[in-house]
Amino acid sequence: MAISSAAPATARVKRPASAPDRGSKLFASWWWAIPALVVSILVHYVAVAVGGTFAFTNWKGIGAFQFVGFDNFAKIFSGDLGRGAILNTLFLAFGFLIGTNVFGLLLALALNRGVKLRYFLRVVIFMPTVLSPLAVSYIWRFIYQPQGPLNSFLGSVGLESWQRTWLADPVSSIWTILIVMVWQSTGLVMVIYLAGLAGVPQELEEAAAIDGANVFQRFRHVVFPLIRPSFVIASTLMLIQGLRVFDQVMALTGGGPFNATETLATQVYKQTFAYGQFGYGAALSLVLTVLIIVISLIQMGLTSGRERKS
Amino acid sequence: MFNRYTPATLVREVVLVLVTVVILFPFYLLVVMALKDTKESVVSSPVALPSSPTLENFATVLSGEGRNNVLSGLMNSVIITVGSVVMLIVFGSIAAYVISRRPGRLGGAAYVSFVVGIILPFQLAIIPVYVALRVLGLLGTHIGMIILYTGLLMPLTVFLYTGFARALPRDYEEAAAIDGASKISIFLRIVFPLLSPATGTVAILTGLIVWNDFFNALIFLSGSKSTTLPVMVYSFVGENVTAWNLVFTVVIISMIPILAFYLFAQKKFIQGFAGGMKG
Amino acid sequence: MEAGSAEAPVAVLAQQYSKENPDVTFDVEPVPNEQYGEVLRTQLQGGNAPDVFYVTGGQGNPHSALPLAEAGYLVDLSKTVAKDLYTDQSRFLGEFDGKIWTQPYDFVPVTNNYNLTVAKELGIDLPFKSVDDVLDACGVAQKAGKSLLRLAGSTVPNNGLTTLQLAATRVYSEDPDWNEKRLKGDVTFADTKGWTESLELIVKMYKEGCFQQGAEAGVIADNVPAIAAGTAVGGFAPGGQIGDLRRVNPDNEYVSTAFPGDKGEKYLFASPSNMLALNASSDKAKQKAGLAFLAWLAEPEHADALAEVSGNLSIRAGAGAELPDQYQFISDYFSDENYQPLGNLQWPSPEIYNTLGTGVQGLLTGQTDVESVLKAMDAAWDQAAG
Incomplete structure (x- = not known):
């Protein structure tokens, strides 16, 4: 029974890749989707298009403006700050994607069954997720302070040479942001994987174990194919969230020291609102959008490509 | 065979508890600070235990008046979050279902339009949306915020639902159709319950985003009576002096409802997902 | 009207004004400092800004006076007491197109x-x-x-x-x-x-x-x-x-x-850089009430009271007046006009x-x-x- 219930599950996951069957059209009417389409088109497409027009102007965020063609875009790609922001954004996004998925999956596997305190630990590990990113950053600022707990801990275990001014160190500051991001979102990724693991029949794993498969083989060939939907969701969500990283950077380093942790999103914010260069900021945000679309397409291509192979 | 409690399981348990303690350390700072009086919170080290723990901060914060009334902020946050999540679930699940059951060019285009919507830079839309809400007379109201968040998060919702809906078997729908059930009752009675794991993910994810949103809440609710908790926290952050003990107290208060919701929901969603996969 | 924090000095004085003029009530709208400029600009462009609001002098900030005046969002204060609160040196802070658009309320060393x-x-x-x-x-x-x-x-x-x-x-x-x-x-x-x-x-x-x-x-x-x-x-x-x-x-x-x-x-x-401005799109009655409040705020007695709350100098004290105790070491800077x-x-x-x-x-x-x-x-x- 166990194995028979699992086999169709895998088959079903693959079904969308096959040709659609005609009968299914009967089940849904098109107009049901209209409210969702209308509200998202109005809020996203129409309003963003209106705002995006300013990318081709020299508008200062208030008052009159002129159209300046592609000047703002030329400025982005010619400046160091624009390039640095792109690199930092990519570093944080991929570090975040990898960090949350590795730790989230490990925790999910470890807490899936067996451990007595598992329900309690699942809640506790999820707790950082419910805090607002701004509150999280304030707490961590205390931890990273020059005389804060992190440096005192390093001192007490004899690692004085590791002590530094974490949030203003040109090299380590971007890592401090990454750690906070991963700390906050690992619990969420864990839950997504736990949900996936709950659908993996234990009997299937046991059968593989009897056949002599070790832990890694069992994960690779039995468990992972079954939790692929969780993997797709977790990786897509984390990638998009990582590429838009803003709150943590603003609250922890403000983009410093000396622009070392500036990201596209913080630059967009600073240019459009703080420096009164709305046109330039709008152009920057369009660049950010294109970057996210390209990376997401690559990511989707990779995940679906692997799906076909397996 | 995996259910026996072996020495290896014990090791795993101990390691996990240690990891959890490390993960929890920032919460220690949060709680310790919330238990200190104002002077001690300024003078003492953030790691030090309070010399005389006090719940006074909770009393101070909860008895605030006018715009500092945390209870009314809590109510506003709850109304706006629950309203937005319900709208997202109702309209998002049905749109995703349509997309999954009506493949082809039109469905594909609709799906892509939602996915791209996740990525579009909303910063650019702030002023146009602000003006639109004002013209409609919805600025600073709960309904206005619910519409805003519904639009803002609909693409993410549809994306999450569509993945699940596409994986759902059609056998039950076909059987029900043969029995003469109407389209809408097939969706409500059969499909929506099967989508419950996705509903759980959507509720937690979008609920968290709305609950913790500071930026839009600040811009769109400034000057109204509908201020939410994340904005209210800022009344304790001053230009030169910040009352961290009060800020962290509000942070703790705003954590409780959403943590309670997660506690209540976690088993259900995980079981629900398992049920969905086994059909 | 808006201010930076809950006990903003202007808010304290506004309360006193309401007591003396029961027909005028204030609804103080506090906004976090870092986002103040953005909130104000969005509200002005959305036609939803307060009747009286805080701005800073010159043009260096998102909430600076002059770009807002240039865009037509402020009421012309040229014919009010506001113009007397500037010196020749500081007039540029609130002047655009030959007119005065803002009223400073204290003097910030x-x-x-x-x-x-x-x-x-x-x-x-x-x-x-x-x-x-x-x-x-x-x-x-x-x-x-x-x-x-x-x-x-x-x-x-x-x-x-x-x-x-x-x-x-x-x-x-x-x-x-x-x-x-x-x-x-x-x-x-x-x-x-x-x-x-x-x-x-x-x-x-x-x-x-x-x-x-x-x-x-x-x-x-x-x-x-x-x-x-x-x-x-x-x-x-x-x-x-x-x-x-x-x-x-x-x-x-x-x-x-x-x-x-x-x-x-x-x-x-030292500069009169904290200022108030009136919203040009408020209705006439509210603009009039706003003008009356600004005139009241500029009276020496109230200006001094405000300075006491803000910890800065009274906008009416100016150079040469007796300074509060904490400024004992810099009073000669003012009397010698070294600022x-x-x-x-x-x-x-x-x-x-x-x-x-x-x-x-x-x-x-x-x-x-x-x-x-x-x-x-x-x-x-x-x-x-x-």
């Missing part, structure tokens, strides 16, 4: 504030007469396990304000019209010796341990608690900071001083001040050098002006 109680305990003599005095005191404070000065090195405003105070005696005392010359292109940051000296002095003070450990990561919110608790003796801020220090730790005594020049030159920045409005208020874009602020952090971490910072400021200026 930018000062080097100290915890006098702690300074006395350490045997540090205030005010300092020369840079050598300052450096000596740095050593004294360090030996006692404290720092002489507190710097929020990760924030633009505190780095900027600190540099400007050093530049007051190194650039502006010698050349009060430096800003105008820069506008005309006669001078640049990079070729003005005083700017180089000011930045070099910050680096020197940092290396000699004048600032707290890890000053490059400091944040503004920690400055007042540290000075009030005495872990640092002083710091750079607007004079109103004294009020916050007293609120946090009323047991100590605090003073405002001006940072000395290399040869004991005396010069400081002018804060340097950056006349700079053509916020980006220049921002380049300075981030540049200072880069100097402390060794990521950049003095010449590059000044050249970047020149580049930002030329771009804004050209």
Whole structure:
């Protein structure tokens, strides 16, 4: 029974890749989707298009403006700050994607069954997720302070040479942001994987174990194919969230020291609102959008490509 | 065979508890600070235990008046979050279902339009949306915020639902159709319950985003009576002096409802997902 | 109307006004500082801004007066008492197109504030007469396990304000019209010796341990608690900071001083930069009520009361009047007229001040050098002006 219930599950996951069957059209009417389409088109497409027009102007965020063609875009790609922001954004996004998925999956596997305190630990590990990113950053600022707990801990275990001014160190500051991001979102990724693991029949794993498969083989060939939907969701969500990283950077380093942790999103914010260069900021945000679309397409291509192979 | 409690399981348990303690350390700072009086919170080290723990901060914060009334902020946050999540679930699940059951060019285009919507830079839309809400007379109201968040998060919702809906078997729908059930009752009675794991993910994810949103809440609710908790926290952050003990107290208060919701929901969603996969 | 924090000085006075005029009520709308400019601009463009709101003088900030006046959002105050509250030197802060658009409500000296109680305990003599005095005191404070000065090195405003105070005696005392010359292109940051000296002095003070450990990561919110608790003796801020220090730790005594020049030159920045403006799209009755409130606020008695709350100087006191106790060491700066409005208020874009602020952090971490910072400021200026 166990194995028979699992086999169709895998088959079903693959079904969308096959040709659609005609009968299914009967089940849904098109107009049901209209409210969702209308509200998202109005809020996203129409309003963003209106705002995006300013990318081709020299508008200062208030008052009159002129159209300046592609000047703002030329400025982005010619400046160091624009390039640095792109690199930092990519570093944080991929570090975040990898960090949350590795730790989230490990925790999910470890807490899936067996451990007595598992329900309690699942809640506790999820707790950082419910805090607002701004509150999280304030707490961590205390931890990273020059005389804060992190440096005192390093001192007490004899690692004085590791002590530094974490949030203003040109090299380590971007890592401090990454750690906070991963700390906050690992619990969420864990839950997504736990949900996936709950659908993996234990009997299937046991059968593989009897056949002599070790832990890694069992994960690779039995468990992972079954939790692929969780993997797709977790990786897509984390990638998009990582590429838009803003709150943590603003609250922890403000983009410093000396622009070392500036990201596209913080630059967009600073240019459009703080420096009164709305046109330039709008152009920057369009660049950010294109970057996210390209990376997401690559990511989707990779995940679906692997799906076909397996 | 995996259910026996072996020495290896014990090791795993101990390691996990240690990891959890490390993960929890920032919460220690949060709680310790919330238990200190104002002077001690300024003078003492953030790691030090309070010399005389006090719940006074909770009393101070909860008895605030006018715009500092945390209870009314809590109510506003709850109304706006629950309203937005319900709208997202109702309209998002049905749109995703349509997309999954009506493949082809039109469905594909609709799906892509939602996915791209996740990525579009909303910063650019702030002023146009602000003006639109004002013209409609919805600025600073709960309904206005619910519409805003519904639009803002609909693409993410549809994306999450569509993945699940596409994986759902059609056998039950076909059987029900043969029995003469109407389209809408097939969706409500059969499909929506099967989508419950996705509903759980959507509720937690979008609920968290709305609950913790500071930026839009600040811009769109400034000057109204509908201020939410994340904005209210800022009344304790001053230009030169910040009352961290009060800020962290509000942070703790705003954590409780959403943590309670997660506690209540976690088993259900995980079981629900398992049920969905086994059909 | 809006203000920066719940007990904003103007809000306190507004309450009093409501008591005297029961037909006028205020709905105070507090907005976090960092987002104030954005909220205000969105509200103005959405046609939903308050009737009376806070702005700052000149054009250096998102909530600066002049761009809002240029865009037509403000009520013309040329025929009101507002114009009498400016001096010839400071009129540019609220003047656009030959008209006055804003009313300043207090007078903000930018000062080097100290915890006098702690300074006395350490045997540090205030005010300092020369840079050598300052450096000596740095050593004294360090030996006692404290720092002489507190710097929020990760924030633009505190780095900027600190540099400007050093530049007051190194650039502006010698050349009060430096800003105008820069506008005309006669001078640049990079070729003005005083700017180089000011930045070099910050680096020197940092290396000699004048600032707290890890000053490059400091944040503004920690400055007042540290000075009030005495872990640092002083710091750079607007004079109103004294009020916050007293609120946090009323047991100590605090003073405002001006940072000395290399040869004991005396010069400081003080400006009527906190202002109120009226919303041009409010209905006429509310504009009239707003005008009446502004006129009331400008009466000497109320201006003095407001200054007492804000910790700054009364807009009516001006030069030569008797100053509150904490300003004892700088009263001669006012009587001798050795002051002018804060340097950056006349700079053509916020980006220049921002380049300075981030540049200072880069100097402390060794990521950049003095010449590059000044050249970047020149580049930002030329771009804004050209």
